[in-house]
Amino acid sequence: MIAIFTIVYVLGIWLFYIKMKIKPTPTNVAVSATIGFLAIGLITICWQFSAPISRALVVSRYTVQIVPQVRGPIEKIYAEPNAPLEKGKSKLFEIQKTTFQYTVNQLTASLEAAKQTVEQLTSNIAVADAAINVAIAKEAASEAQYRSAKEAEDSLAGSIGVVQLEKYKQELLGAESGIEQAKASKQSAIAALAAAKSTVEATKASLDTALFNLDRCTVYAPADGFVTNWQVREGSMAVPLPFAPMGTFIDTSSANIVATYGQNVVKNVKPGDRAEIAFKSHPGQIFSASVITVIPATGDGQFTTSGQLITTSSVRSTGQFAVSFKLDDDSLGPEMAMGTTGMATIYTDSGKPFQIISTVTVRIKAWMYYLLPM
Incomplete structure (x- = not known):
C-alpha cells in the first residue's frame, strides 16, 4: 500500500512539475511535501491499527x-x-522399595491381628450375653426358692429355720449381683470391641499410607x-x-504461543481474529492461526506486598500487552520447540484495504529467516 502510494505520488509530482511544467515555488513544494507526509502517516496509522504486527513472539510450554x-x-x-x-x-x-515393603508387611500383619482381636471380642460379647441369661435364670430360681421358703416359714414357724431362710435370701442377693456383674462384663466387652475396631481402621489407614508410599x-x-x-x-x-x-x-502436550503488541494497536483486536505467524525455525513458511485472547494482565502492573513503600522508580511499564494464539493445525503445536521465536500479524475487522501491507511484510520476514541468523 505504501509502495503503491509512493509510486502514485512520485508520478503525480512528475506530471505536475515536468509534464505540466509548473514552476516549483516554496508554497507548492511545501504543499506537495505536506500532502505526501500526511498521506504516508495516515496509511501507516490505519495499517498498524487494522493489522498490527509483532516481532516479539515466543512459543512457551509448561x-x-x-x-x-x-x-x-x-x-x-x-x-x-x-x-x-x-x-x-x-x-x-x-x-x-525395601524399607517401604517392610512397613507394608508389618502393617498387614498388624491388621490381621487387629481383625482377630475384633472377632475375639465379638465372641466375648456373645459369651457375656449368655452369662447374663444364666444369671437371670439363677436369680429367678433363687427368688422362687426364697419366696417359697419365706411363705412356708410364715405359715409354720420353725419349718425352715431363720438361718436357712437367711441363706436363701443371700443366694438371691448374690444372683442379683451376678446379673449386674454379667452386664458390666458385657459393657466392658463392647467398649473393648469399639477400641479394637478403631485400631483396625487406624491400621487400615496406616497400611493405605504405606502402600501409597510403596507405589510412589x-x-x-x-x-x-x-x-x-x-x-x-x-x-x-x-x-x-x-x-x-x-x-x-x-510438557509437550500443548504449546502456548504468545506475542507482545503496543497497548494502543490492540484496541481493535478481539478473540477469534484471523492471524498469520512466521516462525524462525520454519523459514519461508506461513502458519494460519487465530487470536485466543488479549491477556488482560501484565507483570508491569504487579506490586509485591512488602513493608517498603512504592517508589517512583518501581512504577514503570513497557506499554505492551500479550496476545495468545492458537494454530489452526493442532498437530503443529506439539512439534514446536520451547523458546521458538518469530513474528505474528493480526487481521482485525477494521481497515481491511490496509492489511495487504502486513500480509506482504510477514511473508517477506518469513523468507528473510533464511538469511538472518539472529
Whole structure:
C-alpha cells in the first residue's frame, strides 16, 4: 500500500512539475511535501491499527519440577534426557522399595491381628450375653426358692429355720449381683470391641499410607514430554523437597504461543481474529492461526506486598500487552520447540484495504529467516 502510494505520488509530482511544467515555488513544494507526509502517516496509522504486527513472539510450554513424594536412594533410572515420554506409562526412576515393603508387611500383619482381636471380642460379647441369661435364670430360681421358703416359714414357724431362710435370701442377693456383674462384663466387652475396631481402621489407614508410599517409589512421567536438566544418578538420595528438584520435565502436550503488541494497536483486536505467524525455525513458511485472547494482565502492573513503600522508580511499564494464539493445525503445536521465536500479524475487522501491507511484510520476514541468523 505504501509502495503503491509512493509510486502514485512520485508520478503525480512528475506530471505536475515536468509534464505540466509548473514552476516549483516554496508554497507548492511545501504543499506537495505536506500532502505526501500526511498521506504516508495516515496509511501507516490505519495499517498498524487494522493489522498490527509483532516481532516479539515466543512459543512457551509448561514445566514441572520433578520432586519425589518419598525419601530413599535411587535404585534405577529409566528416563534418558530429552527422550520422549508418555504420561503415566513411562518410568522416570525408581527409589529403593525395601524399607517401604517392610512397613507394608508389618502393617498387614498388624491388621490381621487387629481383625482377630475384633472377632475375639465379638465372641466375648456373645459369651457375656449368655452369662447374663444364666444369671437371670439363677436369680429367678433363687427368688422362687426364697419366696417359697419365706411363705412356708410364715405359715409354720420353725419349718425352715431363720438361718436357712437367711441363706436363701443371700443366694438371691448374690444372683442379683451376678446379673449386674454379667452386664458390666458385657459393657466392658463392647467398649473393648469399639477400641479394637478403631485400631483396625487406624491400621487400615496406616497400611493405605504405606502402600501409597510403596507405589510412589516408582516415579512416572507427569505428562507427555521429556526430561531435561536431569540431576539424578543411581545411588543418589531422593528427597521430597520442592527447592531441590531432581530435574525439569517439559510438557509437550500443548504449546502456548504468545506475542507482545503496543497497548494502543490492540484496541481493535478481539478473540477469534484471523492471524498469520512466521516462525524462525520454519523459514519461508506461513502458519494460519487465530487470536485466543488479549491477556488482560501484565507483570508491569504487579506490586509485591512488602513493608517498603512504592517508589517512583518501581512504577514503570513497557506499554505492551500479550496476545495468545492458537494454530489452526493442532498437530503443529506439539512439534514446536520451547523458546521458538518469530513474528505474528493480526487481521482485525477494521481497515481491511490496509492489511495487504502486513500480509506482504510477514511473508517477506518469513523468507528473510533464511538469511538472518539472529
